[in-house]
Amino acid sequence: MITGPLSAYDAQHVKLEVAGSVATLTLNRPERKNPLTFDSYAELTAIFRAAVHDDQVRAFVVTGAGGNFCSGGDVHEIIGPLLERDTRGLMAFTAMTGDLVKAMRACPQPILAAVDGICAGAGAIIAMASDLRLGTARTKVAFLFNRVGLAGCDMGACAILPRLIGQGRASELLYLGRSLGGEEGLAWGFFNALHAPEAVLEATTEMARGIAEGPAFAHAMTKRMLAMEWAMSIEQAIEAEAVAQALCMTTQDFRRAFDAFVAKQRPVFRGD
Known part of the structure; x- marks a missing residue:
């Protein structure tokens, strides 16, 4: 280990x-x-x-x-x-x-x-x-x-x-x-x-x-969803992605992206 x-x-x-x-x-x-x-x-x-x-x-x-x-x-x-x-x-x-x-x-x-x-x-x-x-x-x-x-x-x-x-x-x-x-x-x-x-x-x-350089939490969620949705119907996948995306919206990286957009800058993601 x-x-x-x-x-x-x-x-x-x-x-x-x-x-x-x-x-x-x-x-x-x-x-x-x-x-x-x-x-x-x-x-x-x-x-x-x-x-x-x-x-x-x-x-x-x-x-x-x-x-x-x-x-x-x-x-x-x-x-x-x-x-x-x-x-x-x-x-x-x-x-x-x-x-x-x-x-x-x-x-x-x-x-x-x-x-x-x-x-x-x-x-x-x-x-x-x-x-x-x-x-x-x-x-x-x-x-x-x-x-x-x-x-x-x-x-x-x-x-x-x-x-x-x-x-x-x-x-x-x-x-x-x-x-x-x-x-x-x-x-x-x-x-x-x-x-x-x-x-x-x-x-x-x-x-x-x-x-x-991208948002680490969001990338991990994408990888998880790509795997999980193999065994889901389209309806189940849409529901699961709604939850996943809502969780990503609670991260600081999501806020950083917005702040950078407003400031016309490139966001620097930190993974939190």
């Missing part, structure tokens, strides 16, 4: 950097295309859980080192040991991997993924579970679970992916396990934008800074 601000946390299994109000998480095993381990799964989950209580961090950037995003679960450190587990042990693992996505979705700060190169398996899930995704033309996103004899219904893929790109396109990726290229991913709506490989991280960070 992480206590205190993330800026003071010494991450052991991923690289964590906090600059101003943006936290950057780098999957940092470039020699293996940044695969995940049991420890990095747990640490990522703990960081996103701790972010709920961090008032300094207002946006996250997730990226990978060495020209690739993430190659998925480490074949030697995860896949191999799983073959020795019984059903109870396997359920513990799949619950743990799902907890990462739950933590990402529950984290109030918007999460932006800067995706270059290989983005496969659990790496594709992390990109999918982020709020915004910026890629490159050479990016290859692959939900390749069926390639190893598993179902495509992993870590929320069957729930989230169709909402990003549509049911038919999601079905194609999950049944075939083929790679989704950068240009195709942009056309399908998986990526918000494409940039050159050397520019994608800075472009993502710049977008994160822009979001972080």
Whole structure:
């Protein structure tokens, strides 16, 4: 369990950097295309859980080192040991991997993924579970679970992916396990934008800074509503948004925006 601000946390299994109000998480095993381990799964989950209580961090950037995003679960450190587990042990693992996505979705700060190169398996899930995704033309996103004899219904893929790109396109990726290229991913709506490989991280960070400058409470409410309204009727959504917006109107940031407008100035939001 992480206590205190993330800026003071010494991450052991991923690289964590906090600059101003943006936290950057780098999957940092470039020699293996940044695969995940049991420890990095747990640490990522703990960081996103701790972010709920961090008032300094207002946006996250997730990226990978060495020209690739993430190659998925480490074949030697995860896949191999799983073959020795019984059903109870396997359920513990799949619950743990799902907890990462739950933590990402529950984290109030918007999460932006800067995706270059290989983005496969659990790496594709992390990109999918982020709020915004910026890629490159050479990016290859692959939900390749069926390639190893598993179902495509992993870590929320069957729930989230169709909402990003549509049911038919999601079905194609999950049944075939083929790679989704950068240009195709942009056309399908998986990526918000494409940039050159050397520019994608800075472009993502710049977008994160822009979001972080906005009203933090209101952004958290937007993220919450985007998730909650999946399971609501239009009428329920309108009612829920009425409550959400009324709560945002009680914040000091709402008053600051009005005062700045009257003074013909740009508002400076503080998140309260």
